[in-house]
Amino acid sequence: xxxxxxxxxxxxxxxxxxxxxxxxxxxxxxxxxxxxxxxxxxxxxxxxxxxxxxxxxxxxxxxxxxxxxxxxxxxxxxxxxxxxxxxxxxxxxxxxxxxxxxxxxxxxxxxxxxxxxxxxxxxxxxxxxxxxxxxxxxxxxxxxxxxxxxxxxxxxxxxxxxxxxxxxxxxxxxxxxxxxxxxxxxxxxxxxxxxxxxxxxxxxxxxxxxxxxxx
Amino acid sequence: xxxxxxxxxxxxxxxxxxxxxxxxxxxxxxxxxxxxxxxxxxxxxxxxxxxxxxxxxxxxxxxxxxxxxxxxxxxxxxxxxxxxxxxxxxxxxxxxxxxxxxxxxxxxxxxxxxxxxxxxxxxxxxxxxxxxxxxxxxxxxxxxxxxxxxxxxxxxxxxxxxxxxxxxxxxxxxxxxxxxxxxxxxxxxxxxxxxxxxxxxxxxxxxxxxxxxxxxxxxxxxxxxxxxxxxxxxxxxxxx
Numbered sequence: 001x002x003x004x005x006x007x008x009x010x011x012x013x014x015x016x017x018x019x020x021x022x023x024x025x026x027x028x029x030x031x032x033x034x035x036x037x038x039x040x041x042x043x044x045x046x047x048x049x050x051x052x053x054x055x056x057x058x059x060x061x062x063x064x065x066x067x068x069x070x071x072x073x074x075x076x077x078x079x080x081x082x083x084x085x086x087x088x089x090x091x092x093x094x095x096x097x098x099x100x101x102x103x104x105x106x107x108x109x110x111x112x113x114x115x116x117x118x119x120x121x122x123x124x125x126x127x128x129x130x131x132x133x134x135x136x137x138x139x140x141x142x143x144x145x146x147x148x149x150x151x152x153x154x155x156x157x158x159x160x161x162x163x164x165x166x167x168x169x170x171x172x173x174x175x176x177x178x179x180x181x182x183x184x185x186x187x188x189x190x191x192x193x194x195x196x197x198x199x200x201x202x203x204x205x206x207x208x209x210x211x212x213x214x215x
Numbered sequence: 216x217x218x219x220x221x222x223x224x225x226x227x228x229x230x231x232x233x234x235x236x237x238x239x240x241x242x243x244x245x246x247x248x249x250x251x252x253x254x255x256x257x258x259x260x261x262x263x264x265x266x267x268x269x270x271x272x273x274x275x276x277x278x279x280x281x282x283x284x285x286x287x288x289x290x291x292x293x294x295x296x297x298x299x300x301x302x303x304x305x306x307x308x309x310x311x312x313x314x315x316x317x318x319x320x321x322x323x324x325x326x327x328x329x330x331x332x333x334x335x336x337x338x339x340x341x342x343x344x345x346x347x348x349x350x351x352x353x354x355x356x357x358x359x360x361x362x363x364x365x366x367x368x369x370x371x372x373x374x375x376x377x378x379x380x381x382x383x384x385x386x387x388x389x390x391x392x393x394x395x396x397x398x399x400x401x402x403x404x405x406x407x408x409x410x411x412x413x414x415x416x417x418x419x420x421x422x423x424x425x426x427x428x429x430x431x432x433x434x435x436x437x438x439x440x441x442x443x444x445x446x447x448x449x450x451x452x453x454x455x
Contacts, residue, residue, distance in 0.1 A: 003449060006369055078332070
């Protein structure tokens with residue numbers, strides 16, 4: 001694991017150039033500030049805005065209703081559109097605010113992103129999140145919250161007695177008893193802060209056990 | 216300000232004791248602002264500068280946005296307390312021009328095609344000024360951009376060279392700038408492509424070539440400081 005900054009030469013093998021790199025005059029350079037993944041020759045970002053990809057599941061917030069679309073903020077430079085035809089039943093455009101109001105939070109999947117970054121969403125369940133709480137962390141820390149093969153998220157779900165849903169865009173929905181939610185948020189923020197330090201899963205396990213004994 | 220000193224260079228030493236090819240002491244820290252996407256604080260001698268980067272984010276007003284690439288906005292601003300006599304706050308002719316040339320110095324390093332229809336806003340605030348503020352601003356802005364996770368071809372480093380008492384010197388102080396014969400701020404990418412070159416005063420062809428060489432050395436030294444500032448942010452982690 002090595003920290004790289006933009007402009008660092010990574011390799012001469014142009015064919016292997018992955019994400020977070022660029023190619024110039026037969027060499028591969030880092031294009032972003034992050035950690036080098038030597039195996040796949042890509043740079044894992046440490047900061048930056050969430051960029052939507054087709055197939056991502058995200059937590060969005062309805063910010064406007066226009067024509068036959070809900071405009072959804074997905075914690076990215078680009079707003080996403082949720083079309084009325086995504087609703088399982090035919091509804092009148094005038095009744096859109098009865099299904100989803102401005103301010104509602106939804107769990108959505110990115111259906112399509114085009115070259116001009118027009119983002120289209122689709123919903124699995126057409127209802128907003130009404131209970132629980134949503135927190136926002138940097139999307140670059142999401143892989144750490146999930147852990148290798150889901151090790152971290154499984155630990156959290158098992159130990160915290162909460163249901164947790166992690167969106168790729170850095171928003172996390174937590175539902176359960178208020179005290180459990182408090183502890184969950186505390187834990188998730190610690191993961192965000194210390195995402196780059198080794199042995200984190202063990203420390204998180206300790207933190208949860210200690211808090212539970214006290215509680 | 217004080218009167219012109221008789222000699223600005225005595226026995227190869229400058230007024231502040233530096234050699235002709237020496238930079239002033241530098242301090243640099245990345246990620247100093249919590250609410251900015253990227254930030255950097257830099258000191259170079261008496262200069263104290265803070266740079267903040269926001270974005271990529273939606274463009275307002277909307278008509279400024281470009282369909283195929285991100286737009287860059289750069290605001291260089293001097294705090295009213297940054298100079299000895301209070302400066303009237305807000306943009307003036309000088310800072311508008313510096314904003315423009317600084318933006319053009321930074322822009323070629325950013326890979327703009329990744330974020331169509333959006334903007335990256337760079338704010339450079341001069342807290343204390345002592346000659347060469349635009350170069351410090353560019354250095355700090357470059358690190359702040361990297362800190363914000365924005366894709367770039369490399370960092371941009373910048374420093375000033377000039378002519379004082381008939382000698383080519385690196386990184387002028389306020390006094391040397393006022394009483395010297397020439398002042399030339401330069402910015403370059405890490406592979407040595409020049410993105411900013413301004414000159415106030417006169418240099419011969421030979422002096423100019425010498426000045427460029429000296430600026431290259433200066434920028435190289437500053438690049439190392441920039442790199443260290445970025446690496447230091449994650450020190451203590453499992454990588455470095």
